[in-house]
Amino acid sequence: MLLCWLQLFMPIATLNMVRLDRRQRESLQTQLYRQIRRLIMSGQLTAGVRLPSTRDLVTHLGISRNTIVYAFDQLVAEGYLESHVGSGIYVSDLDLKQTEQRSQTSSLAKSSAAPRTSRRAQRFSTGRISPDYPTSKVRPFRPCQPAIDHFPIRAWNRARSHALRLQSKELMLEANAAGSPRLRRALSIYLRDARGVRCHADQIVITAGAQQALSLIGTTLLDRGDPVWIEDPGYLGARAALLRAGANLIPIPTDDEGLTIPSLRHGRRPRLIYTTPSRQFPLGTTMTLPRRLAVMEFTRKSGAWVIEDDYDSEFRYVGRPVPSLQGLASGERVIYVGSFSKVLFASLRLGYLVVPDHLVDVFRKAKEIHDGSSSAIDQATAAVFIEEGFFAAHVRRMRKLYKARLDGFLCEAKKYLSGFLTFPTIEAGMDAMGRLPADADDTAVSRRLRAEGIDVPPLSAYALTPCTPGLLFGFTAFSSSETRSAMQKVSRCLTNK
Numbered sequence: 001m002l003l004c005w006l007q008l009f010m011p012i013a014t015l016n017m018v019r020l021d022r023r024q025r026e027s028l029q030t031q032l033y034r035q036i037r038r039l040i041m042s043g044q045l046t047a048g049v050r051l052p053s054t055r056d057l058v059t060h061l062g063i064s065r066n067t068i069v070y071a072f073d074q075l076v077a078e079g080y081l082e083s084h085v086g087s088g089i090y091v092s093d094l095d096l097k098q099t100e101q102r103s104q105t106s107s108l109a110k111s112s113a114a115p116r117t118s119r120r121a122q123r124f125s126t127g128r129i130s131p132d133y134p135t136s137k138v139r140p141f142r143p144c145q146p147a148i149d150h151f152p153i154r155a156w157n158r159a160r161s162h163a164l165r166l167q168s169k170e171l172m173l174e175a176n177a178a179g180s181p182r183l184r185r186a187l188s189i190y191l192r193d194a195r196g197v198r199c200h201a202d203q204i205v206i207t208a209g210a211q212q213a214l215s216l217i218g219t220t221l222l223d224r225g226d227p228v229w230i231e232d233p234g235y236l237g238a239r240a241a242l243l244r245a246g247a248n249l250i251p252i253p254t255d256d257e258g259l260t261i262p263s264l265r266h267g268r269r270p271r272l273i274y275t276t277p278s279r280q281f282p283l284g285t286t287m288t289l290p291r292r293l294a295v296m297e298f299t300r301k302s303g304a305w306v307i308e309d310d311y312d313s314e315f316r317y318v319g320r321p322v323p324s325l326q327g328l329a330s331g332e333r334v335i336y337v338g339s340f341s342k343v344l345f346a347s348l349r350l351g352y353l354v355v356p357d358h359l360v361d362v363f364r365k366a367k368e369i370h371d372g373s374s375s376a377i378d379q380a381t382a383a384v385f386i387e388e389g390f391f392a393a394h395v396r397r398m399r400k401l402y403k404a405r406l407d408g409f410l411c412e413a414k415k416y417l418s419g420f421l422t423f424p425t426i427e428a429g430m431d432a433m434g435r436l437p438a439d440a441d442d443t444a445v446s447r448r449l450r451a452e453g454i455d456v457p458p459l460s461a462y463a464l465t466p467c468t469p470g471l472l473f474g475f476t477a478f479s480s481s482e483t484r485s486a487m488q489k490v491s492r493c494l495t496n497k
């Protein structure tokens with residue numbers, strides 16, 4: 001360590017505080033700049049004090065003159081120091097009334113005068129979007145993660161270049177709030193053919209992922225205090241978005257057939273119902289046809305809207321994908337939400353809404369007020385990617401890969417986790433809910449596993465009411481060897497209790 005004491009014109013006690021350390025990531029010039037600035041801001045270097053000459057500092061600090069000159073120039077440029085030609089460098093006479101110095105010491109600044117956030121913002125902390133993960137690295141068995149190693153990045157880049165070549169000027173102009181007409185057209189065909197959604201391109205509003213779609217629904221369809229039925233356990237992102245819109249959330253249990261429909265005798269009619277019929281998140285059940293019909297009948301009688309969150313329906317491994325609820329209901333009372341996060345990649349932040357004709361304008365307006373429009377270049381790229389057949393080919397390849405990974409996962413789970421965790425039959429999706437013995441504390445088990453490098457959120461994290469314990473395992477992003485060694489780790493951890 002290069003430890004230095006400046007002893008020229010600055011008081012010795014103050015000079016002793018300047019410590020430069022070559023091992024730090026921060027450059028020496030930045031360290032010197034920051035430390036002198038802090039001494040000034042804290043009042044330890046007062047106005048008019050003359051700083052040592054750069055030549056003297058070179059000798060005393062053992063660093064280059066350029067380093068010192070850079071730090072001083074920066075402090076002069078920001079007004080902390082003044083350079084007097086022929087005389088030297090001095091601490092400026094600053095009005096420190098509104099500086100850190102005062103704000104740190106003054107109790108007044110910490111009093112009620114401190115700015116407060118809105119009441120709505122104070123509720124954000126109760127609206128987590130996902131379980132806490134200790135690192136952004138995707139560790140086994142983090143749920144809902146596409147296999148990005150297998151993403152056809154070359155084809156994506158070619159689609160992007162193609163879009164830019166054809167539409168370079170249009171893509172730089174302010175974009176349509178509802179989204180690129182070309183992408184909406186491509187999506188309307190895909191949704192009709194693959195998901196049985198009844199729509200035309202004008203009913204689609206492109207959003208920044210499903211998350212923004214859910215927020216826009218909340219803003220557009222809810223008034224403060226409106227009752228909203230939400231699947232319990234259910235998706236945290238939906239819960240957060242609807243809470244933020246002022247919803248009065250009413251947890252509704254799900255059973256083997258999907259969302260249940262409680263009697264209305266003792267409760268208020270819901271204004272909105274949130275459901276994941278293709279594959280209930282996080283339990284994985286698919287809503288049966290009788291239940292779908294019952295939900296539609298209920299909405300017809302009660303006047304409620306339904307949000308159909310169809311987040312990962314492309315990945316069905318047995319039979320054909322189940323057509324959407326929206327198609328069954330001829331789209332009258334259903335707001336359909338889709339996302340590219342699972343089927344392409346999450347950072348793309350592209351999702352979409354399919355809304356009934358008479359709501360198109362209000363949703364378009366809501367999107368415009370929210371953030372103008374989604375990235376024109378990404379939308380154009382996605383449109384080319386779909387039109388050129390890369391999207392369909394990627395879905396097919398991933399379906400095959402995920403099915404193989406699911407089989408491998410279940411095989412290893414049988415070998416290593418029997419007796420600790422029970423997995424149901426899994427026919428679709430990107431994750432598997434493992435049930436723990438009824439007396440287990442899933443939060444504690446999840447925390448123990450997390451310390452071992454395994455990310456499996458507890459089922460209770462998704463529930464608003466008490467539930468049987470479970471752990472949610474994602475299987476799509478991990479190779480067979482990663483799955484095996486992680487599974488061994490889980491087994492060791494569970495055996496050692």
Ligand SMILES: Cc1ncc(COP(=O)(O)O)c(C=O)c1O
Pocket residue numbers: 144208209210211212235237276281309311338339340341346350351
């Ligand atoms: C149920 C559900 N809906 C939607 C999404 C996708 O959200 P987004 O498009 O905002 O990434 C997820 C992501 O995990 C999800 O689990």
